[in-house]
Every structure is written in structure tokens, then in C-alpha cells.
Amino acid sequence: MEERKKYAELFNDIDSGTVITVGLILLATVLLIVLSQRGLNWLANRLHGQLRFRVFALVPLTRLLILIAAIVLIVPMIIDPSLRNMVTLFGALGLAIGFALKDYVSSLIAGVVSAVELPYRPGDWVQIEDAYGEVKHVGMRTVHIQTPDDDLVAMPHLKLWDTPVYNANNGGPSLQCVASFYLCVEDAAGWVRQALKDVALTSAYLRFDAPIIVVAEEKPWGTHYRIRAYPVDPRQQFLFITDLTVRAKQVLGQAGIKTAHLPPDTALDAGEVTSGPSKPRG
Amino acid sequence: MAKRLENASSSLWEVVEIEAFSTPEKTQRSRRQHYIRALRTWLTGKRDAQRHAIEENKLRKLPEVRLAHLAPPIDWSRPAAALGDTLDRAFHEQPVVFFVTPPYGGHPDIVSRWAKAHRVGLIEAPAVEELLAGEADWVMQLNEQARWALPALERCFLRNHAGIQGVRVFLERALGGHLGQGVIGCDSWSYAFLKHIIGLESVPTLTLQGVEGEQLAEYFIGAGRGHSALTVYSARTGEPLSTESQKQRKRESDFQYLAAHCRGQLGIARSYWREQLREPVQQSEGDEELWLLDALDEAELTNETGDVATLVLHALLIHSGLCDEALAEVVPFTRHEALNARMALTRMEILSEYEGRWQVAPLSYASVRELLTSRNYLVDPL
Numbered sequence: 001m002e003e004r005k006k007y008a009e010l011f012n013d014i015d016s017g018t019v020i021t022v023g024l025i026l027l028a029t030v031l032l033i034v035l036s037q038r039g040l041n042w043l044a045n046r047l048h049g050q051l052r053f054r055v056f057a058l059v060p061l062t063r064l065l066i067l068i069a070a071i072v073l074i075v076p077m078i079i080d081p082s083l084r085n086m087v088t089l090f091g092a093l094g095l096a097i098g099f100a101l102k103d104y105v106s107s108l109i110a111g112v113v114s115a116v117e118l119p120y121r122p123g124d125w126v127q128i129e130d131a132y133g134e135v136k137h138v139g140m141r142t143v144h145i146q147t148p149d150d151d152l153v154a155m156p157h158l159k160l161w162d163t164p165v166y167n168a169n170n171g172g173p174s175l176q177c178v179a180s181f182y183l184c185v186e187d188a189a190g191w192v193r194q195a196l197k198d199v200a201l202t203s204a205y206l207r208f209d210a211p212i213i214v215v216a217e218e219k220p221w222g223t224h225y226r227i228r229a230y231p232v233d234p235r236q237q238f239l240f241i242t243d244l245t246v247r248a249k250q251v252l253g254q255a256g257i258k259t260a261h262l263p264p265d266t267a268l269d270a271g272e273v274t275s276g277p278s279k280p281r282g
Numbered sequence: 283m284a285k286r287l288e289n290a291s292s293s294l295w296e297v298v299e300i301e302a303f304s305t306p307e308k309t310q311r312s313r314r315q316h317y318i319r320a321l322r323t324w325l326t327g328k329r330d331a332q333r334h335a336i337e338e339n340k341l342r343k344l345p346e347v348r349l350a351h352l353a354p355p356i357d358w359s360r361p362a363a364a365l366g367d368t369l370d371r372a373f374h375e376q377p378v379v380f381f382v383t384p385p386y387g388g389h390p391d392i393v394s395r396w397a398k399a400h401r402v403g404l405i406e407a408p409a410v411e412e413l414l415a416g417e418a419d420w421v422m423q424l425n426e427q428a429r430w431a432l433p434a435l436e437r438c439f440l441r442n443h444a445g446i447q448g449v450r451v452f453l454e455r456a457l458g459g460h461l462g463q464g465v466i467g468c469d470s471w472s473y474a475f476l477k478h479i480i481g482l483e484s485v486p487t488l489t490l491q492g493v494e495g496e497q498l499a500e501y502f503i504g505a506g507r508g509h510s511a512l513t514v515y516s517a518r519t520g521e522p523l524s525t526e527s528q529k530q531r532k533r534e535s536d537f538q539y540l541a542a543h544c545r546g547q548l549g550i551a552r553s554y555w556r557e558q559l560r561e562p563v564q565q566s567e568g569d570e571e572l573w574l575l576d577a578l579d580e581a582e583l584t585n586e587t588g589d590v591a592t593l594v595l596h597a598l599l600i601h602s603g604l605c606d607e608a609l610a611e612v613v614p615f616t617r618h619e620a621l622n623a624r625m626a627l628t629r630m631e632i633l634s635e636y637e638g639r640w641q642v643a644p645l646s647y648a649s650v651r652e653l654l655t656s657r658n659y660l661v662d663p664l
Contacts, residue, residue: 198446
């Protein structure tokens with residue numbers, strides 16, 4: 001009886017006016033979140049370049065600010081915000097969370113951290129564990145990643161605590177792409193390097209204010225060439241790599257440059273470094 | 283920039299080094315209209331093709347014969363003379379000098395006229411079939427001459443591996459002084475591309491300075507002076523457009539607005555001038571009043587323009603126009619897709635045909651350049 005009375009003292013007297021006010025604040029919060037998320041996404045999708053990513057970055061941040069404002073308004077209406085009350089309340093909540101909702105709340109907290117630290121934001125191309133794709137939505141608990149195969153992966157934010165997040169463009173339009181070629185080159189190594197650079201320079205997708213680097217690496221089975229270059233828009237990365245690959249194969253084929261034949265065991269090992277956006281692959 | 287506006291009465295054909303080029307100062311109206319247009323495009327997804335100007339229904343387009351008198355083709359002999367003066371004054375020891383203008387800027391005519399006036403031999407650009415075949419024989423056949431000129435470098439390459447080899451060898455020989463002293467005319471978009479492909483940083487490059495509104499007023503109103511009692515009224519203000527009135531209004535004049543919109547390019551401004559001139563449906567006897575429409579009736583691209591159309595437009599600008607066969611060789615999609623995109627853009631009047639090549643139409647150039655800039659594509663320095 002005494003314990004019950006102690007917990008009852010935590011809360012203010014809640015009359016019908018308070019309930020209506022809290023209800024209205026919650027309704028306004030939901031409306032504001034929906035409007036701001038849709039409005040900012042709509043606006044960002046009509047922009048290009050750096051501005052697009054800046055507007056996208058505002059999406060989770062705006063939602064966080066609206067939520068904080070709603071909590072600041074609602075909590076004093078329901079609870080008497082004295083130190084003793086807060087300690088009691090958070091103690092009870094901590095116990096419940098520790099046992100039942102640990103991962104859920106951990107994801108929510110990581111969601112708040114992600115809105116501040118911005119390890120990813122809508123429009124970024126990220127890899128978290130095995131999922132690589134474009135960030136479509138940063139929610140409260142999960143981040144939605146659309147893969148090139150058109151799968152939507154809902155990744156909980158709590159991965160932030162212990163999993164590396166590879167962000168290929170980090171809120172900007174620069175995303176490095178790598179096109180790989182496995183060649184059997186004897187004395188035309190310099191010509192191949194120039195030819196591959198020319199292939200990149202003449203690509204319609206090339207971003208000219210970023211560098212083009214052709215890397216050659218000698219292997220027991222031949223030479224591994226890589227073109228490292230940037231497309232105009234990160235969304236063009238697969239078209240860009242395809243364009244580089246198709247045209248380079250044509251140029252090399254016409255010049256009589258032969259493809260290296262990899263021994264079966266090496267071929268399996270090389271599966272990790274095939275063409276793709278420049279980032280570690282699982 | 284403001285200083286240039288104050289001194290706008292200087293020569294219309296001022297040849298300057300490319301680093302000294304500046305675009306005309308934007309008027310408050312062009313800034314305001316830019317924002318309104320951007321907002322409207324966002325909200326509606328497209329721009330109204332026509333906006334109503336004052337008494338527009340009482341005005342009609344001029345017949346072609348009259349337009350030919352009022353806005354005759356630009357005489358490029360004066361800029362050719364200005365180019366000659368600049369070359370003789372400061373660049374007579376350089377192995378190669380570039381002369382660059384934006385689309386419709388007239389560099390092939392200017393360089394050709396300069397060469398003719400100075401009895402300099404012209405180097406002919408290779409046929410498109412040669413470029414498509416990836417042949418570079420045209421470069422191998424060149425011999426050293428005392429002086430030579432190439433009017434249009436943009437006709438000497440295609441944006442693919444085989445298509446840039448010839449122009450690379452040519453420029454290596456020319457810049458090394460192995461061909462003699464030469465002047466190369468080049469489109470500004472091709473120049474921007476070749477700068478990355480070959481590296482032209484140390485080559486002296488000249489261009490025509492951007493034209494201010496006051497100079498445009500003198501040029502256009504002066505061109506029609508042969509007509510008796512010719513008066514052009516602004517459909518926006520209803521006031522007569524005279525050189526004096528434009529001088530007084532300076533930054534907010536109709537011509538300054540036109541100059542800013544065209545980035546100081548006379549060739550493009552002339553197309554707008556021809557398109558905007560109107561005459562009253564009921565002309566009073568003996569009077570030859572003309573009206574200049576306020577609205578720039580131009581083909582606009584929306585923000586939703588897809589990648590295929592954008593890449594086609596960029597390819598056409600880089601090459602200063604291409605035939606369908608050559609276009610298919612420089613874009614990363616099938617011949618059929620390239621043709622479809624080209625035809626769709628032609629229907630929208632974004633593209634026009636000239637001498638068998640498809641190019642960005644003068645009235646859509648500003649819009650296309652803006653779109654490509656906003657999407658981070660390589661754009662010209664002018």
C-alpha cells in the first residue's frame with residue numbers, strides 16, 4: 001500500500017484537460033513528423049548534387065528535434081519533474097528495459113546517435129554487414145537500405161555499436177567506382193594503362209573534377225588492372241562500371257590483349273575483388 | 283563586373299584571353315525570374331510555355347523577309363579583324379593560339395575569315411566517316427607550314443577511345459611547333475572536354491568578351507536603322523527602346539536582362555531578338571512600330587529530365603552537334619535508345635538540325651546549360 005502510494009506521487013493529477021492537451025500535442029507531433037519527412041524527401045528528390053544530400057541529412061534530424069520538443073512539453077504535464085521522481089522513474093524504466101526491451105531501446109538510442117553523428121543519411125551508399133545499397137530512409141529504430149537487386153533491408157541502428165559502416169559517398173556526390181580487368185600482358189603494360197585511362201576519360205558518366213587512377217598489380221596468373229574513377233551521380237555507379245567494362249573489353253580485344261586465365265583456386269579467391277563501388281565487400 | 287557595365291560602350295568585338303572573360307551582370311529581374319521559374323518547376327513539374335505579355339493578343343510575328351532586314355545574320359568580319367589585331371599584337375610568337383566561343387559564337391567563321399584575310403592555309407577537319415572508323419590519316423598527311431588555321435576543332439574528334447587518338451596526335455604535333463604557327467577555332471564545350479583529355483593549360487586561349495545590354499541595344503536597334511521611322515517598344519513597360527533609354531536604365535534595362543540571360547553571347551541573343559520581335563496586328567499607315575515581347579519563349583527542360591536525355595544533350599554540346607550515326611557511338615546506350623531520345627528532344631524543340639547535325643537550339647541553350655550545371659556535368663568555361 002505504501003509502495004503504491006509512493007509511485008502514485010510520481011504523477012501529477014491528470015484531469016481531462018491534461019489528457020486532451022497531451023493528445024493534441026501527440027497528434028501535432030505525428031503530423032509534423034509526417035509532413036516534415038515527406039516534404040524534405042520530396043524536396044531532396046528534386047535536387048541534385050551536394051544540395052540533395054544536405055536536405056536528406058535534415059530528415060532524421062528534424063524528426064529528432066520534433067520528438068524532443070514533444071517530450072519536453074508532455075513530460076512536465078504528467079510527471080512532477082523533481083530529482084527524486086526522475087531517479088525513481090528511470091530506475092523502474094531501466095529495470096524493464098534491461099530485461100525485456102534491451103535491443104529495442106538500444107536501437108532507438110543508436111537512432112538518436114545516428115541523427116547526430118550522421119554515419120549514414122538518405123541518399124548515401126553504405127555497406128553494413130552483408131547489405132550494400134542506397135539508404136532510403138533513416139527511421140527511429142532501423143535504417144532502410146535498398147540493394148541493387150531491389151531488396152529493401154531494414155537494418156537496426158544498434159549495429160552502429162559494434163559493426164563498421166562503410167559509407168561510399170558520405171553525404172556527397174563523389175563515389176569511387178572500380179572496374180577490374182584480369183589481363184595477360186607482356187610488354188604492352190604502359191599502352192594498356194593509357195588505353196584504360198582513355199576509356200574512363202571518354203565515358204559519358206565520368207565526373208571530371210575527380211581523379212582517374214589506373215592501378216596495375218602483378219599476380220602469378222597475369223596482371224590485375226583496376227580503373228578507379230567517379231561517376232557524375234552515385235546512382236549511376238553500376239551503369240558507369242558497365243560502360244567502363246564493355247568499352248575497355250572492346251578496346252583491349254581490338255588490340256589483341258588477351259584475358260588472363262585464372263587457376264580454379266585463384267579464381268575462387270579473387271571473388272572478393274571483382275568490379276564494384278570502391279569499398280570492402282563481404 | 284560592375285566596372286564592365288559602366289564601360290559597356292567599349293567595342294562589341296573585344297577579343298580577350300579566356301581568363302578575362304566575364305558574363306554580363308544579372309539584373310534583379312533575371313534573378314527574380316530565375317527563382318520564380320525554379321519554384322514553378324518544382325511545384326508543377328513543368329514551366330508554362332507561354333506567359334502573357336502586354337497586349338500580346340494584339341501583336342503578331344514578323345514575316346521572315348522583314349526579320350531578315352531587322353535582324354540580319356551577324357557579320358563575322360569585324361571580330362575576325364579584332365582577332366587579327368590581337369594575334370599580331372601579343373601572340374605572334376606562339377606556335378598555337380586557341381580561339382574559343384560558345385555555341386552560336388561564330389568561331390569557325392571568324393577563324394576562316396581571319397585566315398582568308400591573312401592568306402593563311404586552312405586545315406580541313408576529317409570527315410565524320412573517318413572519325414567513326416577511328417582513322418588518324420588526316421593528321422599524318424599534315425605538313426609543316428609557315429602559318430595555318432583550323433576553324434573548328436570540334437569536328438576532329440569523337441568521344442570514344444578511337445575518336446580521340448587523332449586529335450591527340452594533332453595537338454601534340456601542333457603544340458610542339460612541328461606544324462608551324464597555327465590558330466585553332468574551337469567550341470567552348472569541346473575545349474573544356476579536350477582540356478581534360480589532352481591538357482591545354484599552357485596554350486594561349488582567346489575569346490570574345492561577353493556583350494553587355496547597352497552594346498546589344500546599339501547593335502540590334504542600330505541594325506534596323508535602315509528602316510524609316512522604326513521604333514521598338516518594350517511590351518513590359520510600354521516605353522520605346524532606344525539606346526539612350528537603355529543607357530539610363532542600365533542594370534534594369536530590357537537588353538541587360540537579355541544579355542544576362544544569354545551569358546553575353548551575341549549569337550544566342552540574336553535568336554531571342556528575332557523570336558521576341560512583334561508588330562501590331564493593325565498597323566497604322568506610315569508607322570512602323572515594333573514591340574519586344576517580355577516573355578522569353580523558350581523550350582525548357584524540367585527537373586525530372588531523365589539520364590538518357592541529359593547524356594544526349596551533353597554529348598551534343600561536347601561535339602557541337604552530331605549526326606545520328608555519330609551520336610550513337612558516343613553515348614552509353616543502344617542506337618535505338620539514342621535515336622528515341624534525340625527525336626523526343628527534337629519534338630520538344632530543345633534540339634534543331636543544322637547541316638545534317640543535331641545541336642542544342644539557341645533558345646534552349648540557357649536551360650540546358652543550367653540543367654547540366656545543376657547535375658555536376660562538365661560545362662564550358664564561358
